[in-house]
Amino acid sequence: xxxxxxxxxxxxxxxxxxxxxxxxxxxxxxxxxxxxxxxxxxxxxxxxxxxxxxxxxxxxxxxxxxxxxxxxxxxxxxxxxxxxxxxxxxxx
Amino acid sequence: xxxxxxxxxxxxxxxxxxxxxxxxxxxxxxxxxxxxxxxxxxxxxxxxxxxxxxxxxxxxxxxxxxxxxxxxxxxxxxxxxxxxxxxxxxxxxxxxxxxxxxxxxxxxxxxxxxxxxxxxxxxxxxxxxxxxxxxxxxxxxxxxxxxxxxxxxxxxxxxxxxxxxxxxxxxxxxxxxxxxxxxxxxxxxxxxxxxxxxxxxxxxxxxxxxxxxxxxxxxxxxxxxxx
Numbered sequence: 313x314x315x316x317x318x319x320x321x322x323x324x325x326x327x328x329x330x331x332x333x334x335x336x337x338x339x340x341x342x343x344x345x346x347x348x349x350x351x352x353x354x355x356x357x358x359x360x361x362x363x364x365x366x367x368x369x370x371x372x373x374x375x376x377x378x379x380x381x382x383x384x385x386x387x388x389x390x391x392x393x394x395x396x397x398x399x400x401x402x403x404x
Numbered sequence: 405x406x407x408x409x410x411x412x413x414x415x416x417x418x419x420x421x422x423x424x425x426x427x428x429x430x431x432x433x434x435x436x437x438x439x440x441x442x443x444x445x446x447x448x449x450x451x452x453x454x455x456x457x458x459x460x461x462x463x464x465x466x467x468x469x470x471x472x473x474x475x476x477x478x479x480x481x482x483x484x485x486x487x488x489x490x491x492x493x494x495x496x497x498x499x500x501x502x503x504x505x506x507x508x509x510x511x512x513x514x515x516x517x518x519x520x521x522x523x524x525x526x527x528x529x530x531x532x533x534x535x536x537x538x539x540x541x542x543x544x545x546x547x548x549x550x551x552x553x554x555x556x557x558x559x560x561x562x563x564x565x566x567x568x569x570x571x572x573x574x575x576x577x578x579x580x581x582x583x584x585x586x587x588x589x590x591x592x593x594x595x596x597x598x599x600x601x602x603x604x605x606x607x608x609x610x611x612x613x614x615x616x617x618x619x620x621x622x623x624x625x626x627x628x629x630x631x
Contacts, residue, residue, distance in 0.1 A: 362473070368605070369609060375568070379568055379575070380567060382571055383567065386574070
């Protein structure tokens with residue numbers, strides 16, 4: 313197997329692992345945030361607006377880690393620097 | 405397939421490229437300015453107002469209320485900055501359902517620019533309220549030892565602000581394109597609907613986070629005065 317194929321295999325597997333592991337953590341975190349938010353709404357329905365707002369902001373913070381891994385996976389798949397380097401070398 | 409609209413170049417003069425991000429940014433700005441201008445030419449206080457005036461009043465009122473709740477200060481001073489950020493991101497995200505329109509918030513360059521505005525707005529409001537000396541003292545707040553971490557916090561949250569918006573909008577258009585190849589009939593419509601929801605939520609979150617950062621920049625420097 314040549315180096316180009318190895319780079320391709322590594323990139324695709326790396327993107328899959330990156331996305332999979334990167335989705336687990338934020339999913340758990342968001343679930344915990346949601347459950348705490350819902351239980352506090354159940355205890356104090358008057359404060360629903362404030363609770364929902366802070367829950368959204370916190371969830372956006374948590375979600376950004378998942379977004380990082382998604383961006384990384386997209387770079388690995390579609391804008392891979394190593395891939396482009398080897399293509400240039402093979403083509404040039 | 406292009407990840408960012410930066411890669412689509414319409415014209416080139418020397419080192420200056422006119423890419424899709426710039427073109428669509430100017431289109432959105434023109435759209436927002438023209439609609440607001442045409443509405444504010446014929447303002448009325450009678451109940452028979454135009455629908456667009458009603459819409460703008462609801463928007464401005466809601467934004468003022470949200471900023472007041474997030475910062476717990478008088479919202480009028482933050483309104484020009486935060487309202488503009490929110491409106492620009494909102495219109496850009498909502499127009500992403502129009503075919504052929506590439507949302508400029510889906511490119512890292514424009515989201516970095518927006519995040520940099522917030523980055524510089526935090527010390528601007530802080531210095532305007534407390535003066536340069538008192539504001540800079542806030543960075544030494546718990547102990548002078550914390551100075552590098554305080555600065556690092558400012559930088560990383562700016563970075564997170566930029567990448568969050570970029571990743572969300574880029575993933576929306578990316579998913580749409582991939583699903584269009586795989587299952588062209590029905591699934592892309594659902595993803596577009598989800599994209600609309602995500603776009604509104606992201607615009608809201610960007611504005612609220614900017615408000616929270618500015619407010620925390622003001623409040624963190626307020627505490628030593630009280631104690």
